[in-house]
Amino acid sequence: MATRTLKSSPRLLPLYARAAAPLIPGACLLPFVPGAGKSIPELELTLQDVRADGAQVADYAKVCGFALREHLPITYPHVLAFPLHMAVMADGRFPFGAVGLVHIENRILQHRPVGIGEPLSIKVWPTALEPHARGRAFTLVTQVSAGGEVVWEDFSTMLRRGGGSASENKVGPGERKAADRDGEGSPAAGLRPSATWRLPGDLGRRYAAVSGDRNPIHMHPLSAKLFGFPGAIAHxxxxxxxxxxxxxSRLPDACEAEVRFRKPIVLPAKVQLASSLSEQPAGAGGSAEAPAGEVVGDSAGEIRFALTDAKKGTPHLDGVVRPVEHSEERSTGK
Amino acid sequence: MIDKPRRVAIIGGSRIPFARSNSHYSHASNQDMLTAALESLVARFDLQGQRIGEVAGGAVLKHSGDRDLTRESVLSTRLAPETPAYDVQQACGTGLETTILIANKIALGQIDCGIACGTDTTSDAPIGVNEDLRGIMLDLNREKSLVGRAKQLTRLRPGQIVPSIPRNEEPRTGLSMGEHCAIMAQEWGIGREQQDELAARSHHNLAAAYERGFMEDLVTPYLGLERDQNLRPDSSVEKLAKLPPVFGGPQGTMTAGNSTPLSDGSSAVLLASEEWAKERKLPVLAYFVDGQAAAIDHVHKREGLLMAPAYGMPLLLERVGVTLQDFDLYEIHEAFAAQVLCTLKAWEDERFCKERLGLKAPLGAIDRDRLNVNGGSLAAGHPFAATGGRIVASLAKALSERKPGRTPARGVISICAADGQGVLAVLESAGGAQR
Structure with missing residues (x-):
C-alpha cells in the first residue's frame, strides 16, 4: 500500500490533462499517463489540515439551495475531496483515464455535522475493480476526520463501461435485466412529486465554479457532444x-444518504423531486385542532426520494436517507 | 374564548453574534441568518418537530425576492412545517413589535406559544434595477406589437445600467438618520463627552456580560463568529475622543464611536402561555406586561426624528400604573448615544413634558446605573430588525437574575425607529408577588 500525503490540495488543471491523456492513442505507454495498469493500484492519498473557505461554502450553498449554516452542507466535503479523487484516477498505474468514467452511485455517511472552519484531514483510496453488468466498477472511498475522529465518509462508485457481462453498445440480456431491476428496485418508486425545478442551461458551469468539477460533459453542449451526450448534463x-x-430541515445530524444516478439530466431541464415525506398524511398530528407546540412528523425514520424529468418521467436519481445511530460501527472502509 | 387576558411568559431568546457590515456574514442572506437564529432557538428549547402557534419576524432591508421571509426561514428549520409565520416591518422597531404581536395573541388565547424574531443585513443589501430601466422594461412587457416593443427599446440609455441602491436616508427629509440625530443633539445641548462616556460604558457592560457568562445561553456562534464583532472591551472615553465627527459638520459631536455601525445579524425570542411552559417544564425568565408604539411628525413639525419613544413612555407608564423611576432596569436602544441622552433629558425637562407630552410634571431622571446594564447597541451592533429580540431576551434574563422581592422586578424597553416612530415595552420578573 502506497500512502502519499499531499502538502496541498492538488491543482486540478494538470490533472484534467492527465485524465484526458489516455484518449490520445498510445499515450498510455507514457509512465505518467493512466492506462498502463491492468488493475487498480493500491494507493491512498491524504491531505492534512484542510479548511473549507466560508465564501466558497456560501457560493456552493446558493447554487445547491442549502441555507448557510454554522455547519457544512452535508455534500460539501465531497467538494473538498474532489482534487484527491482526480489525483487518484490520474495516477500513471491506473488502468484507465478518469474521462469517460460514469459516477453511478454515491453514499455519504455523516457521523456528525462538520463545522465550516473545522480543520479536517481527508483520506482517499480506490477499491479493487469488480465486474458490473455494464462493465467494471470500483469505488472511491473518502474519509474525512476531525481531531482524529472520522466524521464524514463518502463512497463514490464509478463505472468503466464495456467489457462487462453485457456488451457495451448493444443492449444484451444482462443489461435489460439490470435496467429492469433498476426500475423496480427503486426505493422511491410510486412517490408523489412535491417540487418542480427549472434547471438553466448554464447550471453545469455554475456548479463547476463552486465545486471545481469541470468535466467537459457538464460545461457546454458542444464539449458534451464530443463525449457522446446530446447536450451539457447536470453534475x-x-x-x-x-x-x-x-x-x-428533515435530515438527522448523523445520517446516511445514498443515491443511485440513473439517466443523466440534459440541460436545460425541468425536473421533479418526490419524497416519502409526502406520504405522511397532511395534519398527522399537525392539524389545526392539535394543540400548538405539538410534535408533528417523523424525523427519525428513513426518507426515500427521487428526481425525475417533469414531462417524460425519466428517472434521474433515486436515493434514501437513513438516520445513523451513534453506537453503530463507525468506519466501513477498511 | 377566554374571559380575561392570560399572562405571557418569555421563555428565552437566542441570537447569532452581530457582525460588522461586509465582514463575517457578508455572504449570508437575511434568510440564512434568520434560519440560524431560529435553529439555535429550536436547539436551546428542544422545539424539533413542534408546531409553534405563530412566528412573527421581519427585516428592514428586504430584497424584492424575500417574499414571506419569515415563513421561508421557518421552512428551513426543524420546526414543524405546519407552523404559520408572517413578516412585519417597522424600521428598527420591528423586532420589539413582533414581540408585542406574539404576546398579544398569547394573552388573548389565540395561540399558546410563539416566536418573535428579526434579521437584517447591510452587507447582502438589495440592489434594485435603475428606476428608469424598470419603467421601460415594464412598458416593454405591456407592448403587444413588435413595432411597439422596438419603440420601447429605443428609450434605453447607457446611464440606466446604474442600479438603485438603498440609502440610509429618510424618504421625506432627505437627511440621514445620523444627520437628524445631530440636529437633536444640538437642540438638546448634548455634548461630545457624555456621548463618548455612554459609548464606553456600553462596551464595558457588554464585555463584562460576556466575561461572567451572561451571554452563554443568549448567543450561538455562527460562521466562525462567537462574540459580537463590534465589541471593544478596552474602549475608553480617551480613545473615543480621538475620533473625528461624522455627523453635524466639523463642529459635530457624533462620531463612528458613539453611533451604531452598520451591522448584520438576527435574533429570536420564544414566548408562551404559563401552561405551555409548565407542560414542557421550561422555566419562565420574565413576563411580558405591556407594549406601546408611538410616532411623531418629524416632517412638518419641529420634532426630532428619533424622539417618538419620549412620547410613548407616558402612555405606557399610565397604563401599567407606574412612574419612570419604578423600574429596576432600563433598556434604551443606543442607535446613537445622543438619541439616548436626548430622550433622558426630554423626560427630565419640565417644558417638554408639559408642552409636548401634556403632563403636569416631568417624568424625571432615572438611575443611570440601571441603564443598559449588559451593554447596548453601541457595543453589540445594530442589525435593525434583530435589535428588539436581542434586548427582550437580554432584559428577560437580567430580570430573572434579580432576587425575588415583595414586588416583581420591572424593566422597560425603549426603541427609536426611522420615519419618526418608536416602540416600547414593559417586562417583569417571574419572582415576587403576582400583579
Whole structure:
C-alpha cells in the first residue's frame, strides 16, 4: 500500500490533462499517463489540515439551495475531496483515464455535522475493480476526520463501461435485466412529486465554479457532444446536493444518504423531486385542532426520494436517507 | 374564548453574534441568518418537530425576492412545517413589535406559544434595477406589437445600467438618520463627552456580560463568529475622543464611536402561555406586561426624528400604573448615544413634558446605573430588525437574575425607529408577588 500525503490540495488543471491523456492513442505507454495498469493500484492519498473557505461554502450553498449554516452542507466535503479523487484516477498505474468514467452511485455517511472552519484531514483510496453488468466498477472511498475522529465518509462508485457481462453498445440480456431491476428496485418508486425545478442551461458551469468539477460533459453542449451526450448534463453530485438541500430541515445530524444516478439530466431541464415525506398524511398530528407546540412528523425514520424529468418521467436519481445511530460501527472502509 | 387576558411568559431568546457590515456574514442572506437564529432557538428549547402557534419576524432591508421571509426561514428549520409565520416591518422597531404581536395573541388565547424574531443585513443589501430601466422594461412587457416593443427599446440609455441602491436616508427629509440625530443633539445641548462616556460604558457592560457568562445561553456562534464583532472591551472615553465627527459638520459631536455601525445579524425570542411552559417544564425568565408604539411628525413639525419613544413612555407608564423611576432596569436602544441622552433629558425637562407630552410634571431622571446594564447597541451592533429580540431576551434574563422581592422586578424597553416612530415595552420578573 502506497500512502502519499499531499502538502496541498492538488491543482486540478494538470490533472484534467492527465485524465484526458489516455484518449490520445498510445499515450498510455507514457509512465505518467493512466492506462498502463491492468488493475487498480493500491494507493491512498491524504491531505492534512484542510479548511473549507466560508465564501466558497456560501457560493456552493446558493447554487445547491442549502441555507448557510454554522455547519457544512452535508455534500460539501465531497467538494473538498474532489482534487484527491482526480489525483487518484490520474495516477500513471491506473488502468484507465478518469474521462469517460460514469459516477453511478454515491453514499455519504455523516457521523456528525462538520463545522465550516473545522480543520479536517481527508483520506482517499480506490477499491479493487469488480465486474458490473455494464462493465467494471470500483469505488472511491473518502474519509474525512476531525481531531482524529472520522466524521464524514463518502463512497463514490464509478463505472468503466464495456467489457462487462453485457456488451457495451448493444443492449444484451444482462443489461435489460439490470435496467429492469433498476426500475423496480427503486426505493422511491410510486412517490408523489412535491417540487418542480427549472434547471438553466448554464447550471453545469455554475456548479463547476463552486465545486471545481469541470468535466467537459457538464460545461457546454458542444464539449458534451464530443463525449457522446446530446447536450451539457447536470453534475450528479449537484442533483444529489439539490435533493438533500430540499430535505435539509428533515435530515438527522448523523445520517446516511445514498443515491443511485440513473439517466443523466440534459440541460436545460425541468425536473421533479418526490419524497416519502409526502406520504405522511397532511395534519398527522399537525392539524389545526392539535394543540400548538405539538410534535408533528417523523424525523427519525428513513426518507426515500427521487428526481425525475417533469414531462417524460425519466428517472434521474433515486436515493434514501437513513438516520445513523451513534453506537453503530463507525468506519466501513477498511 | 377566554374571559380575561392570560399572562405571557418569555421563555428565552437566542441570537447569532452581530457582525460588522461586509465582514463575517457578508455572504449570508437575511434568510440564512434568520434560519440560524431560529435553529439555535429550536436547539436551546428542544422545539424539533413542534408546531409553534405563530412566528412573527421581519427585516428592514428586504430584497424584492424575500417574499414571506419569515415563513421561508421557518421552512428551513426543524420546526414543524405546519407552523404559520408572517413578516412585519417597522424600521428598527420591528423586532420589539413582533414581540408585542406574539404576546398579544398569547394573552388573548389565540395561540399558546410563539416566536418573535428579526434579521437584517447591510452587507447582502438589495440592489434594485435603475428606476428608469424598470419603467421601460415594464412598458416593454405591456407592448403587444413588435413595432411597439422596438419603440420601447429605443428609450434605453447607457446611464440606466446604474442600479438603485438603498440609502440610509429618510424618504421625506432627505437627511440621514445620523444627520437628524445631530440636529437633536444640538437642540438638546448634548455634548461630545457624555456621548463618548455612554459609548464606553456600553462596551464595558457588554464585555463584562460576556466575561461572567451572561451571554452563554443568549448567543450561538455562527460562521466562525462567537462574540459580537463590534465589541471593544478596552474602549475608553480617551480613545473615543480621538475620533473625528461624522455627523453635524466639523463642529459635530457624533462620531463612528458613539453611533451604531452598520451591522448584520438576527435574533429570536420564544414566548408562551404559563401552561405551555409548565407542560414542557421550561422555566419562565420574565413576563411580558405591556407594549406601546408611538410616532411623531418629524416632517412638518419641529420634532426630532428619533424622539417618538419620549412620547410613548407616558402612555405606557399610565397604563401599567407606574412612574419612570419604578423600574429596576432600563433598556434604551443606543442607535446613537445622543438619541439616548436626548430622550433622558426630554423626560427630565419640565417644558417638554408639559408642552409636548401634556403632563403636569416631568417624568424625571432615572438611575443611570440601571441603564443598559449588559451593554447596548453601541457595543453589540445594530442589525435593525434583530435589535428588539436581542434586548427582550437580554432584559428577560437580567430580570430573572434579580432576587425575588415583595414586588416583581420591572424593566422597560425603549426603541427609536426611522420615519419618526418608536416602540416600547414593559417586562417583569417571574419572582415576587403576582400583579
Amino acid at each position: 450528479g453530485m449537484w442533483s444529489k446536493a439539490r435533493c438533500l438541500a430540499a430535505l435539509e
